[in-house]
Amino acid sequence: MEGGWRSLITFRGAERRGTMMMLGILSFIIVLVLWWGAAALKLLPPQYLPSPGAVVVRFYDLLVKYGFIGDIGISIFRVWTAFLISAAMAIPFGIMMSSFPIVNGMSQSLIDFIRYLPVPALVPLTIIWLGIGEASKIALLWLGTFFQLVLLVADDARRVPREYIEIGLTTGAKPRHILGSIVLPAMLPSMVDNLRITLGWCWTYLIIAEIVAADSGIGYVIMSARRYVKTDEVMAGILAIGIIGLATDQAIRWLHRRWFIYLT
């Protein structure tokens, strides 16, 4: 293979997609083998470190016997609801921030202030205001992502080259035309990347929300398993989040390549 293995250890060497995927799979196998070896050698008692096999069996049991699929479903529902609300608000708002100085001036400092508040610190407030139902969880995820996303979107919009805007202005486009036909398509590739990253944060905040106060969801399953030191169940829960995260991320990357084929 011409330059195949050599390029992998070359400074800034060429990356080929097939090889990169193989390396990705290889890294998973290495971690699994290490884990399995540590468990088989009983480096730690099984209560602390169950074997990969035990976790997989437990995962399967949870799915078919204990309705874990419902918990996964409700967690995904919470994440996507909050994420979509965040995105639906942040995208127009961010674009407005980049378009009109008054919107930017009025919101920049306020957003920065809220953005630096750690989400867990807001849990008591969301519970006082909204109780422990779905609304408070979605509100928490929204708080954690909206203010970040709005700034990312505003930056994406600001990075649209001045020339593109001026092509619009000199072909008779009104500001709304420029936003719809130029700014939005121009910023879309980087915005989709930012949405993908924000979706990942949603999962972090979801588990916080579900660990603090919930009676369903992956975070709840993990937390109740911990109470009885069912480490295999805790790890099965973590595994579920990891798999969902990986799958979503890969799916969005795939869509990104398909939608933005003109970039390559």
Next chain:
Amino acid sequence: MAHFLEIDHVTKTFAVNGAAGIHVIDDVSMQVAEGEVVVFLGPSGCGKSTLMRMVGGLETPTSGRIMLEGREVKGPDRQKGMVFQSYSSFPWLKVIDNVRFGLKFRSDLSAKEKDRIARHYLQMVGLSEFEDYWVNRISGGMRQRVAIARTFAAGPDILLMDEPFGALDAQNREFLQLQLRGLCLKERKTVIFVTHDVEEAAFLADRIFVFSARPAKILEEIAICDLLPQSRDLQLRESDTFFRLRNRILGLTRTQALRSEQLEVKGP
């Protein structure tokens, strides 16, 4: 009779941190006739682009005024088309759609008519067979031709070109200059072309305005149309007439380029 384009005692000062800052253009006046190809030649950063952008309505003069077809230029619109050096076309649109974009916001034409015009100008720049290509996958010179086709298709009264061939290699540039000169003659379009390349200026222009280093003043006006034939080809570039003309202009610009370079330095 009023002139097609009249730049009347225009100055421009850019504010820096609210205070009056950089003096870019110093009392420039000129008249341009309809169908004329005018080149603004000057060192980088001298303010010639700013002057052109003011004609396009993308900047406002600090004092003085610019009249186009008897009306004062107040802002950008479809009458004043622009071709830029970079980001001159949209990567998310295919070649033909980039050209169609020039007509996108015209409600007086049917979709069919827009399509016909777009295809016509795509053919004029010789890119018909690339209409379904993404602009990122064609060469830099082709991308500039797409931008030129789009701007012609939009049907502006005046074409403003800001160093459109500045990023191309020498062979490509020569070819595009030749094509552009032909297109301008054929369409009888009024053009302002900004460049710091002396040969490019001499080859394209009916008239050259040589600008000084910042603040830009007109150093000299050269009526190229009295010195070179209307229609020009690559042989002309080899001729003695062209060579002497080029040397004469180079002599004018050399000292300005040095001054301009020193002005670029903002501090240690």
